[in-house]
Amino acid sequence: MSEAPAVPLPASAESVRPGSLDLLVVPPSARTGWRLLPARVAALCAVELQKLRHDRTELYTRAIQPALWLLIFGETFTRIHAIPTGGIPYIDYLAPGIIAQSAMFIAIFYGIMIIWERDAGILTKLLVTPTPRSALITGKAFAAGVKALIQAVVVVVIAALLGVAMTWNPLRLLGVAVAVVLGSAFFSCLSMTIAGIVLTRDRLMGIGQAITMPLFFGSNALYPVAVMPGWLQAVSLVNPLSYQVDALRGLLLGTPAHLPLDYGVLTVAAALGVWSASSLLGRLAR
Amino acid sequence: MRRRGGTRPESAGQDRLGPGPESAGQAEPGPGPESAGQAEPGPDTPVRGDGPADAVSCAGLVYAFGETTAVDGLDLAVRDGEVFGLLGPNGAGKTTALRCITTLLPVPAGRVSVFGHDATRERMAVRRLLGYVPQQLSADSGLTGRENVTLFARVFDVSRRERAARVAQALDAVGLGDVADRLAKTYSGGMVRRLELAQALVSAPRLLILDEPTIGLDPIARTSVWEHINAVRAATGMTVLVTTHYMDEADQYCDRVALMHRGRVRALGTPRELRDGLAARRGNSGEGEPPTLEDVFRDVAGSGLDDRSGDFSDVRSTRRTASRVG
Numbered sequence: 025m026s027e028a029p030a031v032p033l034p035a036s037a038e039s040v041r042p043g044s045l046d047l048l049v050v051p052p053s054a055r056t057g058w059r060l061l062p063a064r065v066a067a068l069c070a071v072e073l074q075k076l077r078h079d080r081t082e083l084y085t086r087a088i089q090p091a092l093w094l095l096i097f098g099e100t101f102t103r104i105h106a107i108p109t110g111g112i113p114y115i116d117y118l119a120p121g122i123i124a125q126s127a128m129f130i131a132i133f134y135g136i137m138i139i140w141e142r143d144a145g146i147l148t149k150l151l152v153t154p155t156p157r158s159a160l161i162t163g164k165a166f167a168a169g170v171k172a173l174i175q176a177v178v179v180v181v182i183a184a185l186l187g188v189a190m191t192w193n194p195l196r197l198l199g200v201a202v203a204v205v206l207g208s209a210f211f212s213c214l215s216m217t218i219a220g221i222v223l224t225r226d227r228l229m230g231i232g233q234a235i236t237m238p239l240f241f242g243s244n245a246l247y248p249v250a251v252m253p254g255w256l257q258a259v260s261l262v263n264p265l266s267y268q269v270d271a272l273r274g275l276l277l278g279t280p281a282h283l284p285l286d287y288g289v290l291t292v293a294a295a296l297g298v299w300s301a302s303s304l305l306g307r308l309a310r
Numbered sequence: 311m312r313r314r315g316g317t318r319p320e321s322a323g324q325d326r327l328g329p330g331p332e333s334a335g336q337a338e339p340g341p342g343p344e345s346a347g348q349a350e351p352g353p354d355t356p357v358r359g360d361g362p363a364d365a366v367s368c369a370g371l372v373y374a375f376g377e378t379t380a381v382d383g384l385d386l387a388v389r390d391g392e393v394f395g396l397l398g399p400n401g402a403g404k405t406t407a408l409r410c411i412t413t414l415l416p417v418p419a420g421r422v423s424v425f426g427h428d429a430t431r432e433r434m435a436v437r438r439l440l441g442y443v444p445q446q447l448s449a450d451s452g453l454t455g456r457e458n459v460t461l462f463a464r465v466f467d468v469s470r471r472e473r474a475a476r477v478a479q480a481l482d483a484v485g486l487g488d489v490a491d492r493l494a495k496t497y498s499g500g501m502v503r504r505l506e507l508a509q510a511l512v513s514a515p516r517l518l519i520l521d522e523p524t525i526g527l528d529p530i531a532r533t534s535v536w537e538h539i540n541a542v543r544a545a546t547g548m549t550v551l552v553t554t555h556y557m558d559e560a561d562q563y564c565d566r567v568a569l570m571h572r573g574r575v576r577a578l579g580t581p582r583e584l585r586d587g588l589a590a591r592r593g594n595s596g597e598g599e600p601p602t603l604e605d606v607f608r609d610v611a612g613s614g615l616d617d618r619s620g621d622f623s624d625v626r627s628t629r630r631t632a633s634r635v636g
Binding site for chain 1 (some may be wrong): 409412413414415434437438440442443444445446447448449450452453454457461462463464465466467468469472475476479480483493506509511512513514515516542545546547
């Protein structure tokens with residue numbers, strides 16, 4: 025790598041004769057004002073979709089875990105009737121929780137991805153373009169949401185095969201999609217925020233694993249909040265996952281839910297997440 | 311084009327990197343780094359002019375990572391339209407300086423401006439003027455060549471009408487038109503570098519910043535990357551600011567170079583001026599090989615090519631780049 029050129033460099037530059045470059049002389053005119061952010065977000069979302077299209081293996085392998093949760097954990101616990109579900113079979117009760125959980129598990133590793141992109145120079149280069157930090161973060165959050173949506177479809181199909189009676193009302197399914205995307209946006213931003221604080225993959229791995237467990241078990245994904253000890257109920261109260269599960273359960277199963285509150289909490293959490301992750305993103309470039 | 315024919319010495323057998331301590335002692339006992347009266351303009355070349363003519367102007371730039379002062383009072387003026395080389399061993403502060411110029415790092419002390427725009431207060435304006443190719447191979451391997459370039463067209467607001475044509479021109483300019491729809495992970499190291507060049511060119515930057523563009527490439531790929539840089543530069547008239555520690559490349563391709571060591575510019579001028587200056591100081595123009603730019607560097611840095619050059623993380627990231635290049 026460090027050796028000098030073994031042969032004299034070819035004497036003529038004539039081998040490089042680019043075609044017409046007329047367009048590359050004129051700088052594009054800059055978008056300004058409110059249209060800048062949506063345009064950037066759209067560009068970055070498009071890239072994430074292209075990447076997904078080129079490599080779908082992650083989508084397939086990621087579908088295995090939620091399927092196993094439903095098949096093994098769900099089928100077993102539905103027999104022992106240990107958890108008060110308000111009269112519905114436990115596997116029905118579980119399915120929305122698994123959608124939310126699998127979405128969170130994908131999202132929580134986005135911090136690692138962004139550190140990887142930093143190390144690879146991809147992020148660095150984007151940070152030198154006239155792109156607001158928040159657009160970069162929103163693009164990632166959107167990608168997390170899309171992956172989670174695809175998983176949600178898998179879970180819904182498997183659950184249907186297992187005999188779970190869920191809604192097919194398109195409006196409700198749209199609501200499910202929105203809740204899934206908002207939840208993923210929050211958890212991916214949480215992860216990217218931590219990435220902006222700890223700055224290295226190793227530390228983030230440890231923290232990511234340390235927080236996913238309490239987020240998951242400190243929510244109503246597996247059991248109702250009412251059966252938790254008081255202190256855990258307090259955790260659940262500030263855990264966006266609980267609100268996401270509440271909305272999903274209400275929409276998919278028709279159980280009593282607090283939809284306005286759920287969507288309110290998810291929207292605010294996602295917005296806060298985007299804000300905090302984008303304010304810390306610059307640290308990754310140093 | 312911008313080739314200085316015959317006089318370019320083929321410094322083939324030399325220890326090129328020179329940052330290692332073992333290569334330090336051999337420097338000729340020439341005038342030390344502090345010696346006055348060098349032929350070339352000293353490091354304190356005036357930079358005050360926020361003259362709109364200067365593509366980049368740094369004045370008194372200082373940047374420290376904790377205890378380590380990476381850039382220690384850097385003064386620099388890159389003129390509009392030139393190919394300017396920032397040279398020095400690992401750890402000289404080149405990359406840190408570039409990161410201040412590209413707005414990635416704040417400017418804690420001193421002043422940095424790009425075409426008159428302050429790099430801290432007018433970041434967006436500065437970024438609009440820049441094309442930046444970092445040291446790492448930074449194309450997204452999960453995207454095709456065309457998608458990689460299209461992303462940069464979009465984040466620079468190339469209108470949808472013009473996008474496809476502009477992206478195609480950028481890819482053609484670096485000779486990747488035929489493989490544009492292959493995933494970047496199938497490209498060789500030299501092709502990835504050229505792809506990155508296309509990404510930087512698609513927004514018609516006035517200033518192209520290249521951080522070690524040929525690091526880890528084989529000689530043929532290095533030549534190819536430089537020829538594409540030169541061809542595009544000739545066609546567009548953009549300013550190029552490049553860092554490298556390959557002195558032979560700087561000698562061949564740069565209009566002017568600044569030799570950087572321990573965070574400061576130690577010598578500045580055209581490669582010929584620097585070489586002739588050293589020859590005159592040595593007074594040995596009669597016998598032996600004429601001095602190379604590398605000799606000039608050893609002379610300027612004195613025996614200071616010490617342990618400080620090339621800290622661990624620097625070397626590690628260089629190695630990582632090299633291993634990705636394959």
